[in-house]
Amino acid sequence: MNFLKLLNYVGKLHRGTLISVRHYTPRRALMYVPGDDIRKLSKAFTLNVDCITMDCEDGVALNKKETARNTIRNILDTEKNVVKRNYDRAVRVNPVTSEFCQCDLRAVLTAKYLPDTILLPKVDDKEQLKWFLDQVNSLIIERKEIIDLIIYVESAVGVINFYDNCKYAIELSQTGKISLAGVVFGSDDLCASIGITRSSDGAELLYARQKIVLISKAFNLQAIDMVHIDYKDLAGLKKYAEQGAQMGYTGKQVIHPDQIPIVQDAFLPSKRQVEWATGLLESFQEHQLKGKGAFVYKGNMIDMPTMKQAQNVMDIFKLTSSNV
Numbered sequence: 001m002n003f004l005k006l007l008n009y010v011g012k013l014h015r016g017t018l019i020s021v022r023h024y025t026p027r028r029a030l031m032y033v034p035g036d037d038i039r040k041l042s043k044a045f046t047l048n049v050d051c052i053t054m055d056c057e058d059g060v061a062l063n064k065k066e067t068a069r070n071t072i073r074n075i076l077d078t079e080k081n082v083v084k085r086n087y088d089r090a091v092r093v094n095p096v097t098s099e100f101c102q103c104d105l106r107a108v109l110t111a112k113y114l115p116d117t118i119l120l121p122k123v124d125d126k127e128q129l130k131w132f133l134d135q136v137n138s139l140i141i142e143r144k145e146i147i148d149l150i151i152y153v154e155s156a157v158g159v160i161n162f163y164d165n166c167k168y169a170i171e172l173s174q175t176g177k178i179s180l181a182g183v184v185f186g187s188d189d190l191c192a193s194i195g196i197t198r199s200s201d202g203a204e205l206l207y208a209r210q211k212i213v214l215i216s217k218a219f220n221l222q223a224i225d226m227v228h229i230d231y232k233d234l235a236g237l238k239k240y241a242e243q244g245a246q247m248g249y250t251g252k253q254v255i256h257p258d259q260i261p262i263v264q265d266a267f268l269p270s271k272r273q274v275e276w277a278t279g280l281l282e283s284f285q286e287h288q289l290k291g292k293g294a295f296v297y298k299g300n301m302i303d304m305p306t307m308k309q310a311q312n313v314m315d316i317f318k319l320t321s322s323n324v
């Protein structure tokens with residue numbers, strides 16, 4: 001049996017019990033570009049990055065908010081930027097509790113071409129989500145596009161309410177024009193919210209980091225890991241990106257072009273992992289046909305859960321390698 005047939009076969013047999021990696025837009029590196037910085041914006045669209053996030057929020061000074069939203073609006077209105085490329089064109093608006101959110105949404109969602117994704121920071125509770133989704137739905141009711149929504153968890157109350165917020169956003173987005181696709185762990189704001197400064201290894205963030213990825217996966221959402229602000233420390237970036245991937249995150253926020261290749265590599269299963277998974281799935285299939293549920297592969301006992309892990313590796317590889 002060839003490998004693709006095998007994958008389909010195994011998939012049909014067992015997909016119901018897999019973690020179900022749904023089809024999603026790869027966002028291994030989610031790169032911020034301050035919305036008022038035309039030089040950086042122009043550069044961003046030349047880079048090989050999965051997701052370009054034009055920022056209206058914290059990367060923009062308070063007295064440049066209007067400039068940022070108008071600049072982003074001009075980009076969205078310009079056809080040449082809509083050329084099909086393998087990147088996700090996203091906008092991070094200001095939080096619902098700010099005085100800027102409504103103006104940001106109006107500028108961005110009445111553009112000639114809509115962004116693929118809207119990122120909503122500092123989501124604390126369901127009331128904020130309701131307000132936001134009402135605004136969005138009223139602005140794009142006549143449009144045929146569906147926009148992905150990514151919400152941020154970045155306060156103590158946001159971490160506590162995260163499960164309820166996801167559930168509510170999914171319920172509301174089922175009837176609307178915007179679909180909850182993922183979650184960003186806003187670790188810097190979380191540090192501010194709990195009254196600490198970030199340590200170099202981020203040990204103080206472990207509970208929130210794990211809770212966020214776990215709940216995201218429970219709702220079949222993408223999970224985007226914390227930003228590494230020491231942007232010249234590429235060795236540290238690699239370490240924390242690989243750690244995030246190992247925890248189940250599907251991508252990481254980046255702030256500088258040099259961070260992109262390291263992060264995108266970390267969230268693409270390696271050649272070694274793909275070879276391991278391919279061999280394991282073939283071996284699993286052979287043993288199933290012989291009526292053996294447990295067998296030895298490369299010195300380890302393999303049964304159904306390990307087969308599912310191998311299947312996950314291949315699912316993530318197939319999804320993310322389209323952008324390589």
Ligand SMILES: CC(=O)SCCNC(=O)CCNC(=O)[C@H](O)C(C)(C)COP(=O)(O)OP(=O)(O)OC[C@H]1O[C@@H](n2cnc3c(N)ncnc32)[C@H](O)[C@@H]1OP(=O)(O)O
Pocket residue numbers: 031032033034039040041043044055058059188189227231255256257
């Ligand atoms: C916690 C959070 O909310 S994170 C999100 C908010 N923060 C941000 O958005 C910050 C984004 N990053 C940046 O603004 C910048 O990378 C900084 C301020 C950290 C460093 O900027 P610089 O000193 O210009 O970096 P550097 O000189 O190394 O840049 C090298 C090149 O990459 C470009 N570049 C740097 N950062 C970016 C970026 N984020 N997007 C696109 N291009 C960028 C620079 O313009 C420069 O290009 P050029 O030589 O053609 O001018």
Ligand SMILES: O=CC(=O)O
Pocket residue numbers: 121154185186187188189190226227
């Ligand atoms: O928005 C990101 C953060 O870390 O805060």
Ligand SMILES: [Mg+2]
Pocket residue numbers: 058121154186188189
């Ligand atoms: Mg933040």
